[in-house]
Amino acid sequence: MAGMVAGSCWPVAVWWWAALAGLVVLSAGLRNRGALQSLALAGCMAVAGALLMSLEQQRKERFFGCSERPFRAVIVSSPVEKARTVAVDAVTISSQWPVRCYIYNKEEGRRFGIDQTLLVGQRPEAPRGAAPAHCLLRTGQWRRVATSQSQLPLLLRSRLWFLQWRQLLLQRYRALGAANDAQAVVAAMTLGDRSRLSARLRSAYAGTGAAHVLALSGLHLGMVCSLLLLVVRGRRWRPLAQGVLVVAIWAFAFLVALPASVVRAATMLSVYALLSMGRRRGLSVNVLAFTAMVMLVASPLSLFDVGFQLSFAAVFAILALMPLWDSWVSAQWLQGHRLAGWLWSLVTISVSAQVGTAPLVAYYFGQFPVCFLLTNLVAVPAVWLLLHGALLMLLLPVAAPAVLALAHGLNAFMLWLAAQPWASIGGLHPTALQVALAYVAIAAVVAALMRLQRQG
Secondary structure (H helix, E strand, O other): OHHHHHHHHOOOOHHHHHHHHHHHHHHHHOOOOHHHHHHHHHHHHHHHHHHHHHHHHHHHHHHHOOOOOOEEEEEOOOOEEOOOOEEEEEEEOOOOOEEEEEEOOHHHHOOOOOOOEEEEOOOOOOOOOOOOEEEEEOOOOEEEEOOOHHHOOHHHHHHHHHHHHHHHHHHHHHHHOOOOHHHHHHHHHHHOOOOOOOHHHHHHHHHOOOHHHHOOOHHHHHHHHHHHHHHHOOOOOHHHHHHHHHHHHHHHHHHOOOOHHHHHHHHHHHHHHHHHHOOOOOOOHHHHHHHHHHHHHHOHHHHHOHHHHHHHHHHHHHHHHHHHHHOOOOHHHHHHOHHHHHHHHHHHHHHHHHHHHHHHHHHHHOEEEOOHHHHHHHHHHHHHHHHHHHHHHHHOHHHHHHHHHHHHHHHHHHHHHHOOOOOEEEOOOOOHHHHHHHHHHHHHHHHHHHHHHHHO
16 A cells, blocks of 8 residues: 555656566565565565556556547446536546536436446546546537447346346335435435435435434445355355355345445455354454555555445444453343343444544545434444345335335434534544554554553
């Protein structure tokens, strides 16, 4: 990651390649000196990261720098109506870049659907970091064109196939009840579709520290995984069951449009499934680091994505802090008191994730939710019920009123909580240096607590 940050500042040059070759040779020559070889290998990783980032930025500049050439893009989202435009997300066919198109002709924009192809007559502006490029399209600057599925890359075809299934499920949701905030929340929590969420509701969830329940993450995938385990559990066919579990996890990830947090969780669970077949240790910081490496090699610009940063910061904090919290309470007592053990786990995981993400939340969103613990005590069980209730609702439509009533109650609670003056602290605008110093301070406090624990 440090190398990638350096590579984003300095372009690829001959000396990057020379440094990588020199460090590889040095690492091979230091095989009898473990500490020095480790430093050389770390240097190799940093230089490799810098090269990856520099090459990715060059590829981006080559695509977005050719304003005179048209490009084709496939729509991958439903149209969302704005004040003056209709917005749709698309992916360019040639370079697989995300582009957000704003159509000034609202009547035309409302007719867009997933897998339709646009031919745009001008390149959009280059995106900053991992954000999609913004392309403002007036009449005459674009037109629909026919594109055969066989002309699309395999990954994009697979993504479109799952997105079409998601559209069918969303239509089924809408057929089961009136379109309102309750239905919008169910669609966001189960299928990752947030296009119908009102700005008021988004603000309420963000201000109370519950934005993670609207944005699909490891929490949701973990619940889906636990549900699948009930189906595939069995020692006799363990390798087959783990294989089915991994396929189902990635199918769900594609179904919800592959957000960074879900890709992170799916990769971690896949690695965990492979390790469990070899009876290796389960989830750890090493698995998290390997997951980050895989995602950054596949998409280097993900490093600057807010969702990527928040997701990994939260999970790293949970893995680092949970052993400390668990040492404060006897494991035997928790096993003997199931409800108290569940509450303890929920509280410690919520606190750990909040500690890990608080500086980043303040930096990007300018606020800190004070009532996050109360929010999670209500929201997490509600999400568990809504995920299972949504499945039941699709199988038995008669259950739809009860599921939507639960979602309506959760929305009402979040709106009430967000209206309280003590719910969050706003007006926070830390600099990048202050965020880094905040993490140093957090690490120092955690290290001191762990040292006191060992001494005690």
